[in-house]
Amino acid sequence: MKYFKYRCAFVLALIAAIALHAQTFSVHSPDGKIALTFLLQDGKPTYSMTYATKPVILQSSMGLQLAEDINMGNGLKVVKDSATQANEDWAPVWGEEKTIHNHYNGLVVTLQTQTGRLVIMQLEFRVFNDGMGFRYMWPRQHNLNHFVVNKELTGFALAGDHKVWWIPGDFDTNEYSYLQSTISTVDATKSKGFTEIGLRVPFSESGVQTPLMMKSQDGLYINIHEAALVNYPAMQLDVDRKKLTLTSVLVPDAVGNAAYLQAPAKTPWRTILVSNKATDLLSSRTILNLNEPSVIKDPSFIKPSKFVGLWWEMHVGKSTWDYAAVQDNYTAENIGSAKPSGHHGATTQRVKQYIDFAAKHGMSGVLVEGWNIGWEDWSGKWKEDVFDFVTPYPDFDLKEVNSYAASKGVKMIMHHETSGSVTNYERNMDTAYRLMKNFGYDAVKTGYVGKIIPRGEHHDGQWMVNHYNRVARKTAQYRIMLDAHEPVRPTGLHRTYPNWLACEAARGNEFNAWSVGNPPEHETILPFTRLMGGPMDYTPGIFQIKVDYYKPGAKEQVHTTLAKQLALYVTMYSPLQMAADIPENYEQKPDAFKFIEDVAVDWDASYYLEAEPGDYLTIARKAKGKNEWYVGAITDENARMAIIDLSFLPAGKSYQATIYRDGEQAHWQSNPMQYVIETKTVKPGDVLKVKLAPGGGAAVSIK
């Protein structure tokens, strides 16, 4: 272990006045490449970070402002320091690889205020080979019990005017497309242009969200995020475009406070990943390593899986979530008086078609949205008693559907849209989960569209963070798998709650159905941003790319080729993958659908072959417990040649590769559905070169 500590004796001798208050501690990563330096200067805690001698973070502020005038960012002294370390392997319940290595050198510095109330705070640093994390902790102590965090002072002073992929800072939504600029030209007022997002609450003209992806002019890839967001608001960042520094902005609660804590307490980890190779960030497990181990003793109910669902057909307007198509308040008491519009999607009959399709094609689950009463006036009304989560529409026979699904060996997936009315969801959660278990549902997709109730709270504030985690714990108690839509973006908590398989928490494929959609580069950025925190339920697999198929004249479309939709099953890692299109569209292209049938959702190993954020990405993965490999390669709006180095294949054998690639004339806009399927015998060391169309991609299965 390399751990250095300087007491600055020499400096002390020279400049007594300053040095009395200056103490430095350094920690190096196990491979020595990354150096973290903690410096207490004039009572102020600061840190800096280098990668192979290149500056990553210049000296930056740390600390917090607590209520009752307790300043934990100034006037502090070091009362203790101690080294920590780990070098161990652990096995996730599911993941991109079967074994994860946790290797760091760490430091805990204990600080104390020197005037007023004597309060103790600890800073904990852990330095890995691909980055580091630090957090604030308050041990049990006499002078601090319950306390309120007003503000966090953590800063990130950047070493240059990096290129940055960002979305506007916003307390309630992370469904923006990514913008690319330099740090000095970040302009969050661009949030105004995103009128397709129903609820936008930007907080500053220069606010951005994490995971924030940057690239320095000297080729360092830097990612700032957080790990283990528990009992604390999300950290967003405000950019000082002149000083090139980022300052943490904690999402406030209804009365303007950031967090309510009780000692012993700790913040989430602030994480900084860095490498000179983009692919190293994709393979980083630092955020997972900074999360706590699983709390689920018997994870046998947790099953990575693929599913279909009554969902895309509502997004493209083929059917509706609601039953009556009037803005009335239907409840269990008066739903009998509702007149059906004739366009309701989730009818028993239609759901059976999805069940039949799932059974035939080996999709283990069927999601049904719009099955329950409340959808008539669910959206945008800030209505509290919106859904009851147990009463089906008259044309959806809960019992019959579930018997039918059971007879076909298919699992139904429950849908709980809250409409942001979380108080309502919380008071109905137990009842709703009991209903699920009575009908054999093992998984729930939750949703948080719209303004939050409790009114004044935000999607990303402490109250909601606690809610999402509460849902994860409660579903775990009920042995239910969880897929959360519109929550705060993930921070690796799926290690702790492996039943929490996926989140949306970013701009999903759905935007392509009814808005300007997601630009072709979108999916090349997500793995470097949103996916740093955990799997995304992106809902890939749209085969009928253009919406005018349903609505003549419609301009909306998915901004990829069909082949790229296949590639996303590999490049957008998730243990829960939807085949999002409607059965009829898949039945028309059984050869292409074969890839979705085959592709795994849990992996022994992953190989990040090539990547540049915003441009391209090629990833190969080995299916868990099988000698099967799947490769996804995608590009942005530019055509490209994917270079697939098959060195990862075990030596001494040859394999059959099936390549699903863009047709020669394919183009995301002009000709998105042209694809070619080829088979080829390959052996380790072969390098496949596959042409990707503009907005295109390729998927390869190897057996």
Add this chain to the structure above:
Amino acid sequence: MKYFKYRCAFVLALIAAIALHAQTFSVHSPDGKIALTFLLQDGKPTYSMTYATKPVILQSSMGLQLAEDINMGNGLKVVKDSATQANEDWAPVWGEEKTIHNHYNGLVVTLQTQTGRLVIMQLEFRVFNDGMGFRYMWPRQHNLNHFVVNKELTGFALAGDHKVWWIPGDFDTNEYSYLQSTISTVDATKSKGFTEIGLRVPFSESGVQTPLMMKSQDGLYINIHEAALVNYPAMQLDVDRKKLTLTSVLVPDAVGNAAYLQAPAKTPWRTILVSNKATDLLSSRTILNLNEPSVIKDPSFIKPSKFVGLWWEMHVGKSTWDYAAVQDNYTAENIGSAKPSGHHGATTQRVKQYIDFAAKHGMSGVLVEGWNIGWEDWSGKWKEDVFDFVTPYPDFDLKEVNSYAASKGVKMIMHHETSGSVTNYERNMDTAYRLMKNFGYDAVKTGYVGKIIPRGEHHDGQWMVNHYNRVARKTAQYRIMLDAHEPVRPTGLHRTYPNWLACEAARGNEFNAWSVGNPPEHETILPFTRLMGGPMDYTPGIFQIKVDYYKPGAKEQVHTTLAKQLALYVTMYSPLQMAADIPENYEQKPDAFKFIEDVAVDWDASYYLEAEPGDYLTIARKAKGKNEWYVGAITDENARMAIIDLSFLPAGKSYQATIYRDGEQAHWQSNPMQYVIETKTVKPGDVLKVKLAPGGGAAVSIK
């Protein structure tokens, strides 16, 4: 039915410009004494009210300001008017009398905006012989579905500078002592002096709360309150001390809105009671009549009753609610590590003593506070996960206590203090009620001490109003009786939810234990203010008047004589009455305790014999289904002779009266525990004259 409608044809002819916009409608009470006039003037709805030709309310504003610039207080036209009436009897599940007469003449005026969005609103008036009520209603309509109320414009223009008994307007507490002044000298900054109230959120220098009790210089008693507070914030009042008008102030939510409604919708009733006799206000059933009938089909589980409880001994410092006496966060997981302080009240052993006492003296219930974990740091921390409502302290054996109580024929009463963390309570309510039913608890006392969570919400706002009503509905579903402490003040909803037996919602007897306490006049004002809305769990029956009995040197004391404590069981109507002192104090005075043993809690009839708010009160009641009568007479700080006219006794018989009165030297301060018990044979028409000491009272039982 007397119902008059003037189209103002004459005025029209005279002043066309004004009259085009002036329409008048009048309604008289069944006895013709009260006249209500609705006048739409220049598009503005107004009303006025007289009693026997005396003005009660001068022309006053009506209407509301809705969000999205919808003004429902100006620019309106009358599109319809219709008369209503009722003359009927109904029987409450329990009450001050077994049959209630509902007799009114009413009017519904339909108004519509004339520009912008065409929105319809209805005003409904009901005029009774002792007052009137009006409310705003929005029928189902095309142009209004979900809507937000920003402000209510209802005003009350008083006809003079009345004497008024008031407490400061406050969004979170109604636990002030009453202040007496004229309207022009109301000074709500006096709220600052009430430092014994933990949370005070006054909203104005001239704000007051309802029920507001006034007396005009010409001898009219006027009371302003509201009825059927459902899905709306409480109405408080701001006093214009120069113009002598009151304007409604709706308690705002966390983001400053007043109410979220969906058409069809209605506000609570605004009520104005009036008479030239103070006792007529006490016998008024108008607020009950304006509430909806009971929703409980089988009310057999609802049993008015008396109870004792582990409660007062904590208030006087003899024992504690908490177990460990340290400010730690104890949960079901770590409570085993807590060290008992030795002062915990709710031990199995101590509770058994209360059960023994209850069984011996015919008290049907035993309340236990401090039985469950969470009391160490429950108060004033704005802590969310404070109680779990199911985990007992290690020294309280839930099972053993309940078996013991069952063996003695005593019912345990559950206690659910929320500490204001209502989100926490709501997510645990079902589990908590199930635990109650498993252990045979039929009644729960809830508590809302401290700042509300959802943070930013107030005790008296719409969100909390909905919560209290939700608890009433949910406990009804579980066949549980409810006694709510620190909720919004009642508005007659116990008609609709007769399982909601009582509330605190005012300054209870407990203040006498640890603060400046309640002045001797306090209990002579409560029946004219707080009790207008419904029964109060005041917790009378303190025999050991001075706290120095427990804490040598303590200055605190109950500000009444012992005999007055007995009288309160009659004057402070409640179907749920606590014998609030500790068993040991009662055992010392079995002769006085006899009255508490005997007194009924449900009544066939009540006789309001004499009363003056702030001075004195004498009430007699006939026990339900029994030929027993109980009389209570109380005075303020002045000695007085209570005149008890026994004309209410059925003719042709004589009865034995037992009189519990103040001793000759009794005085609330200097000699509060001196009392005399006499028996006397009485007959109808006799007039008992009983001397009341300063701060004293008398209780009489007649069989």
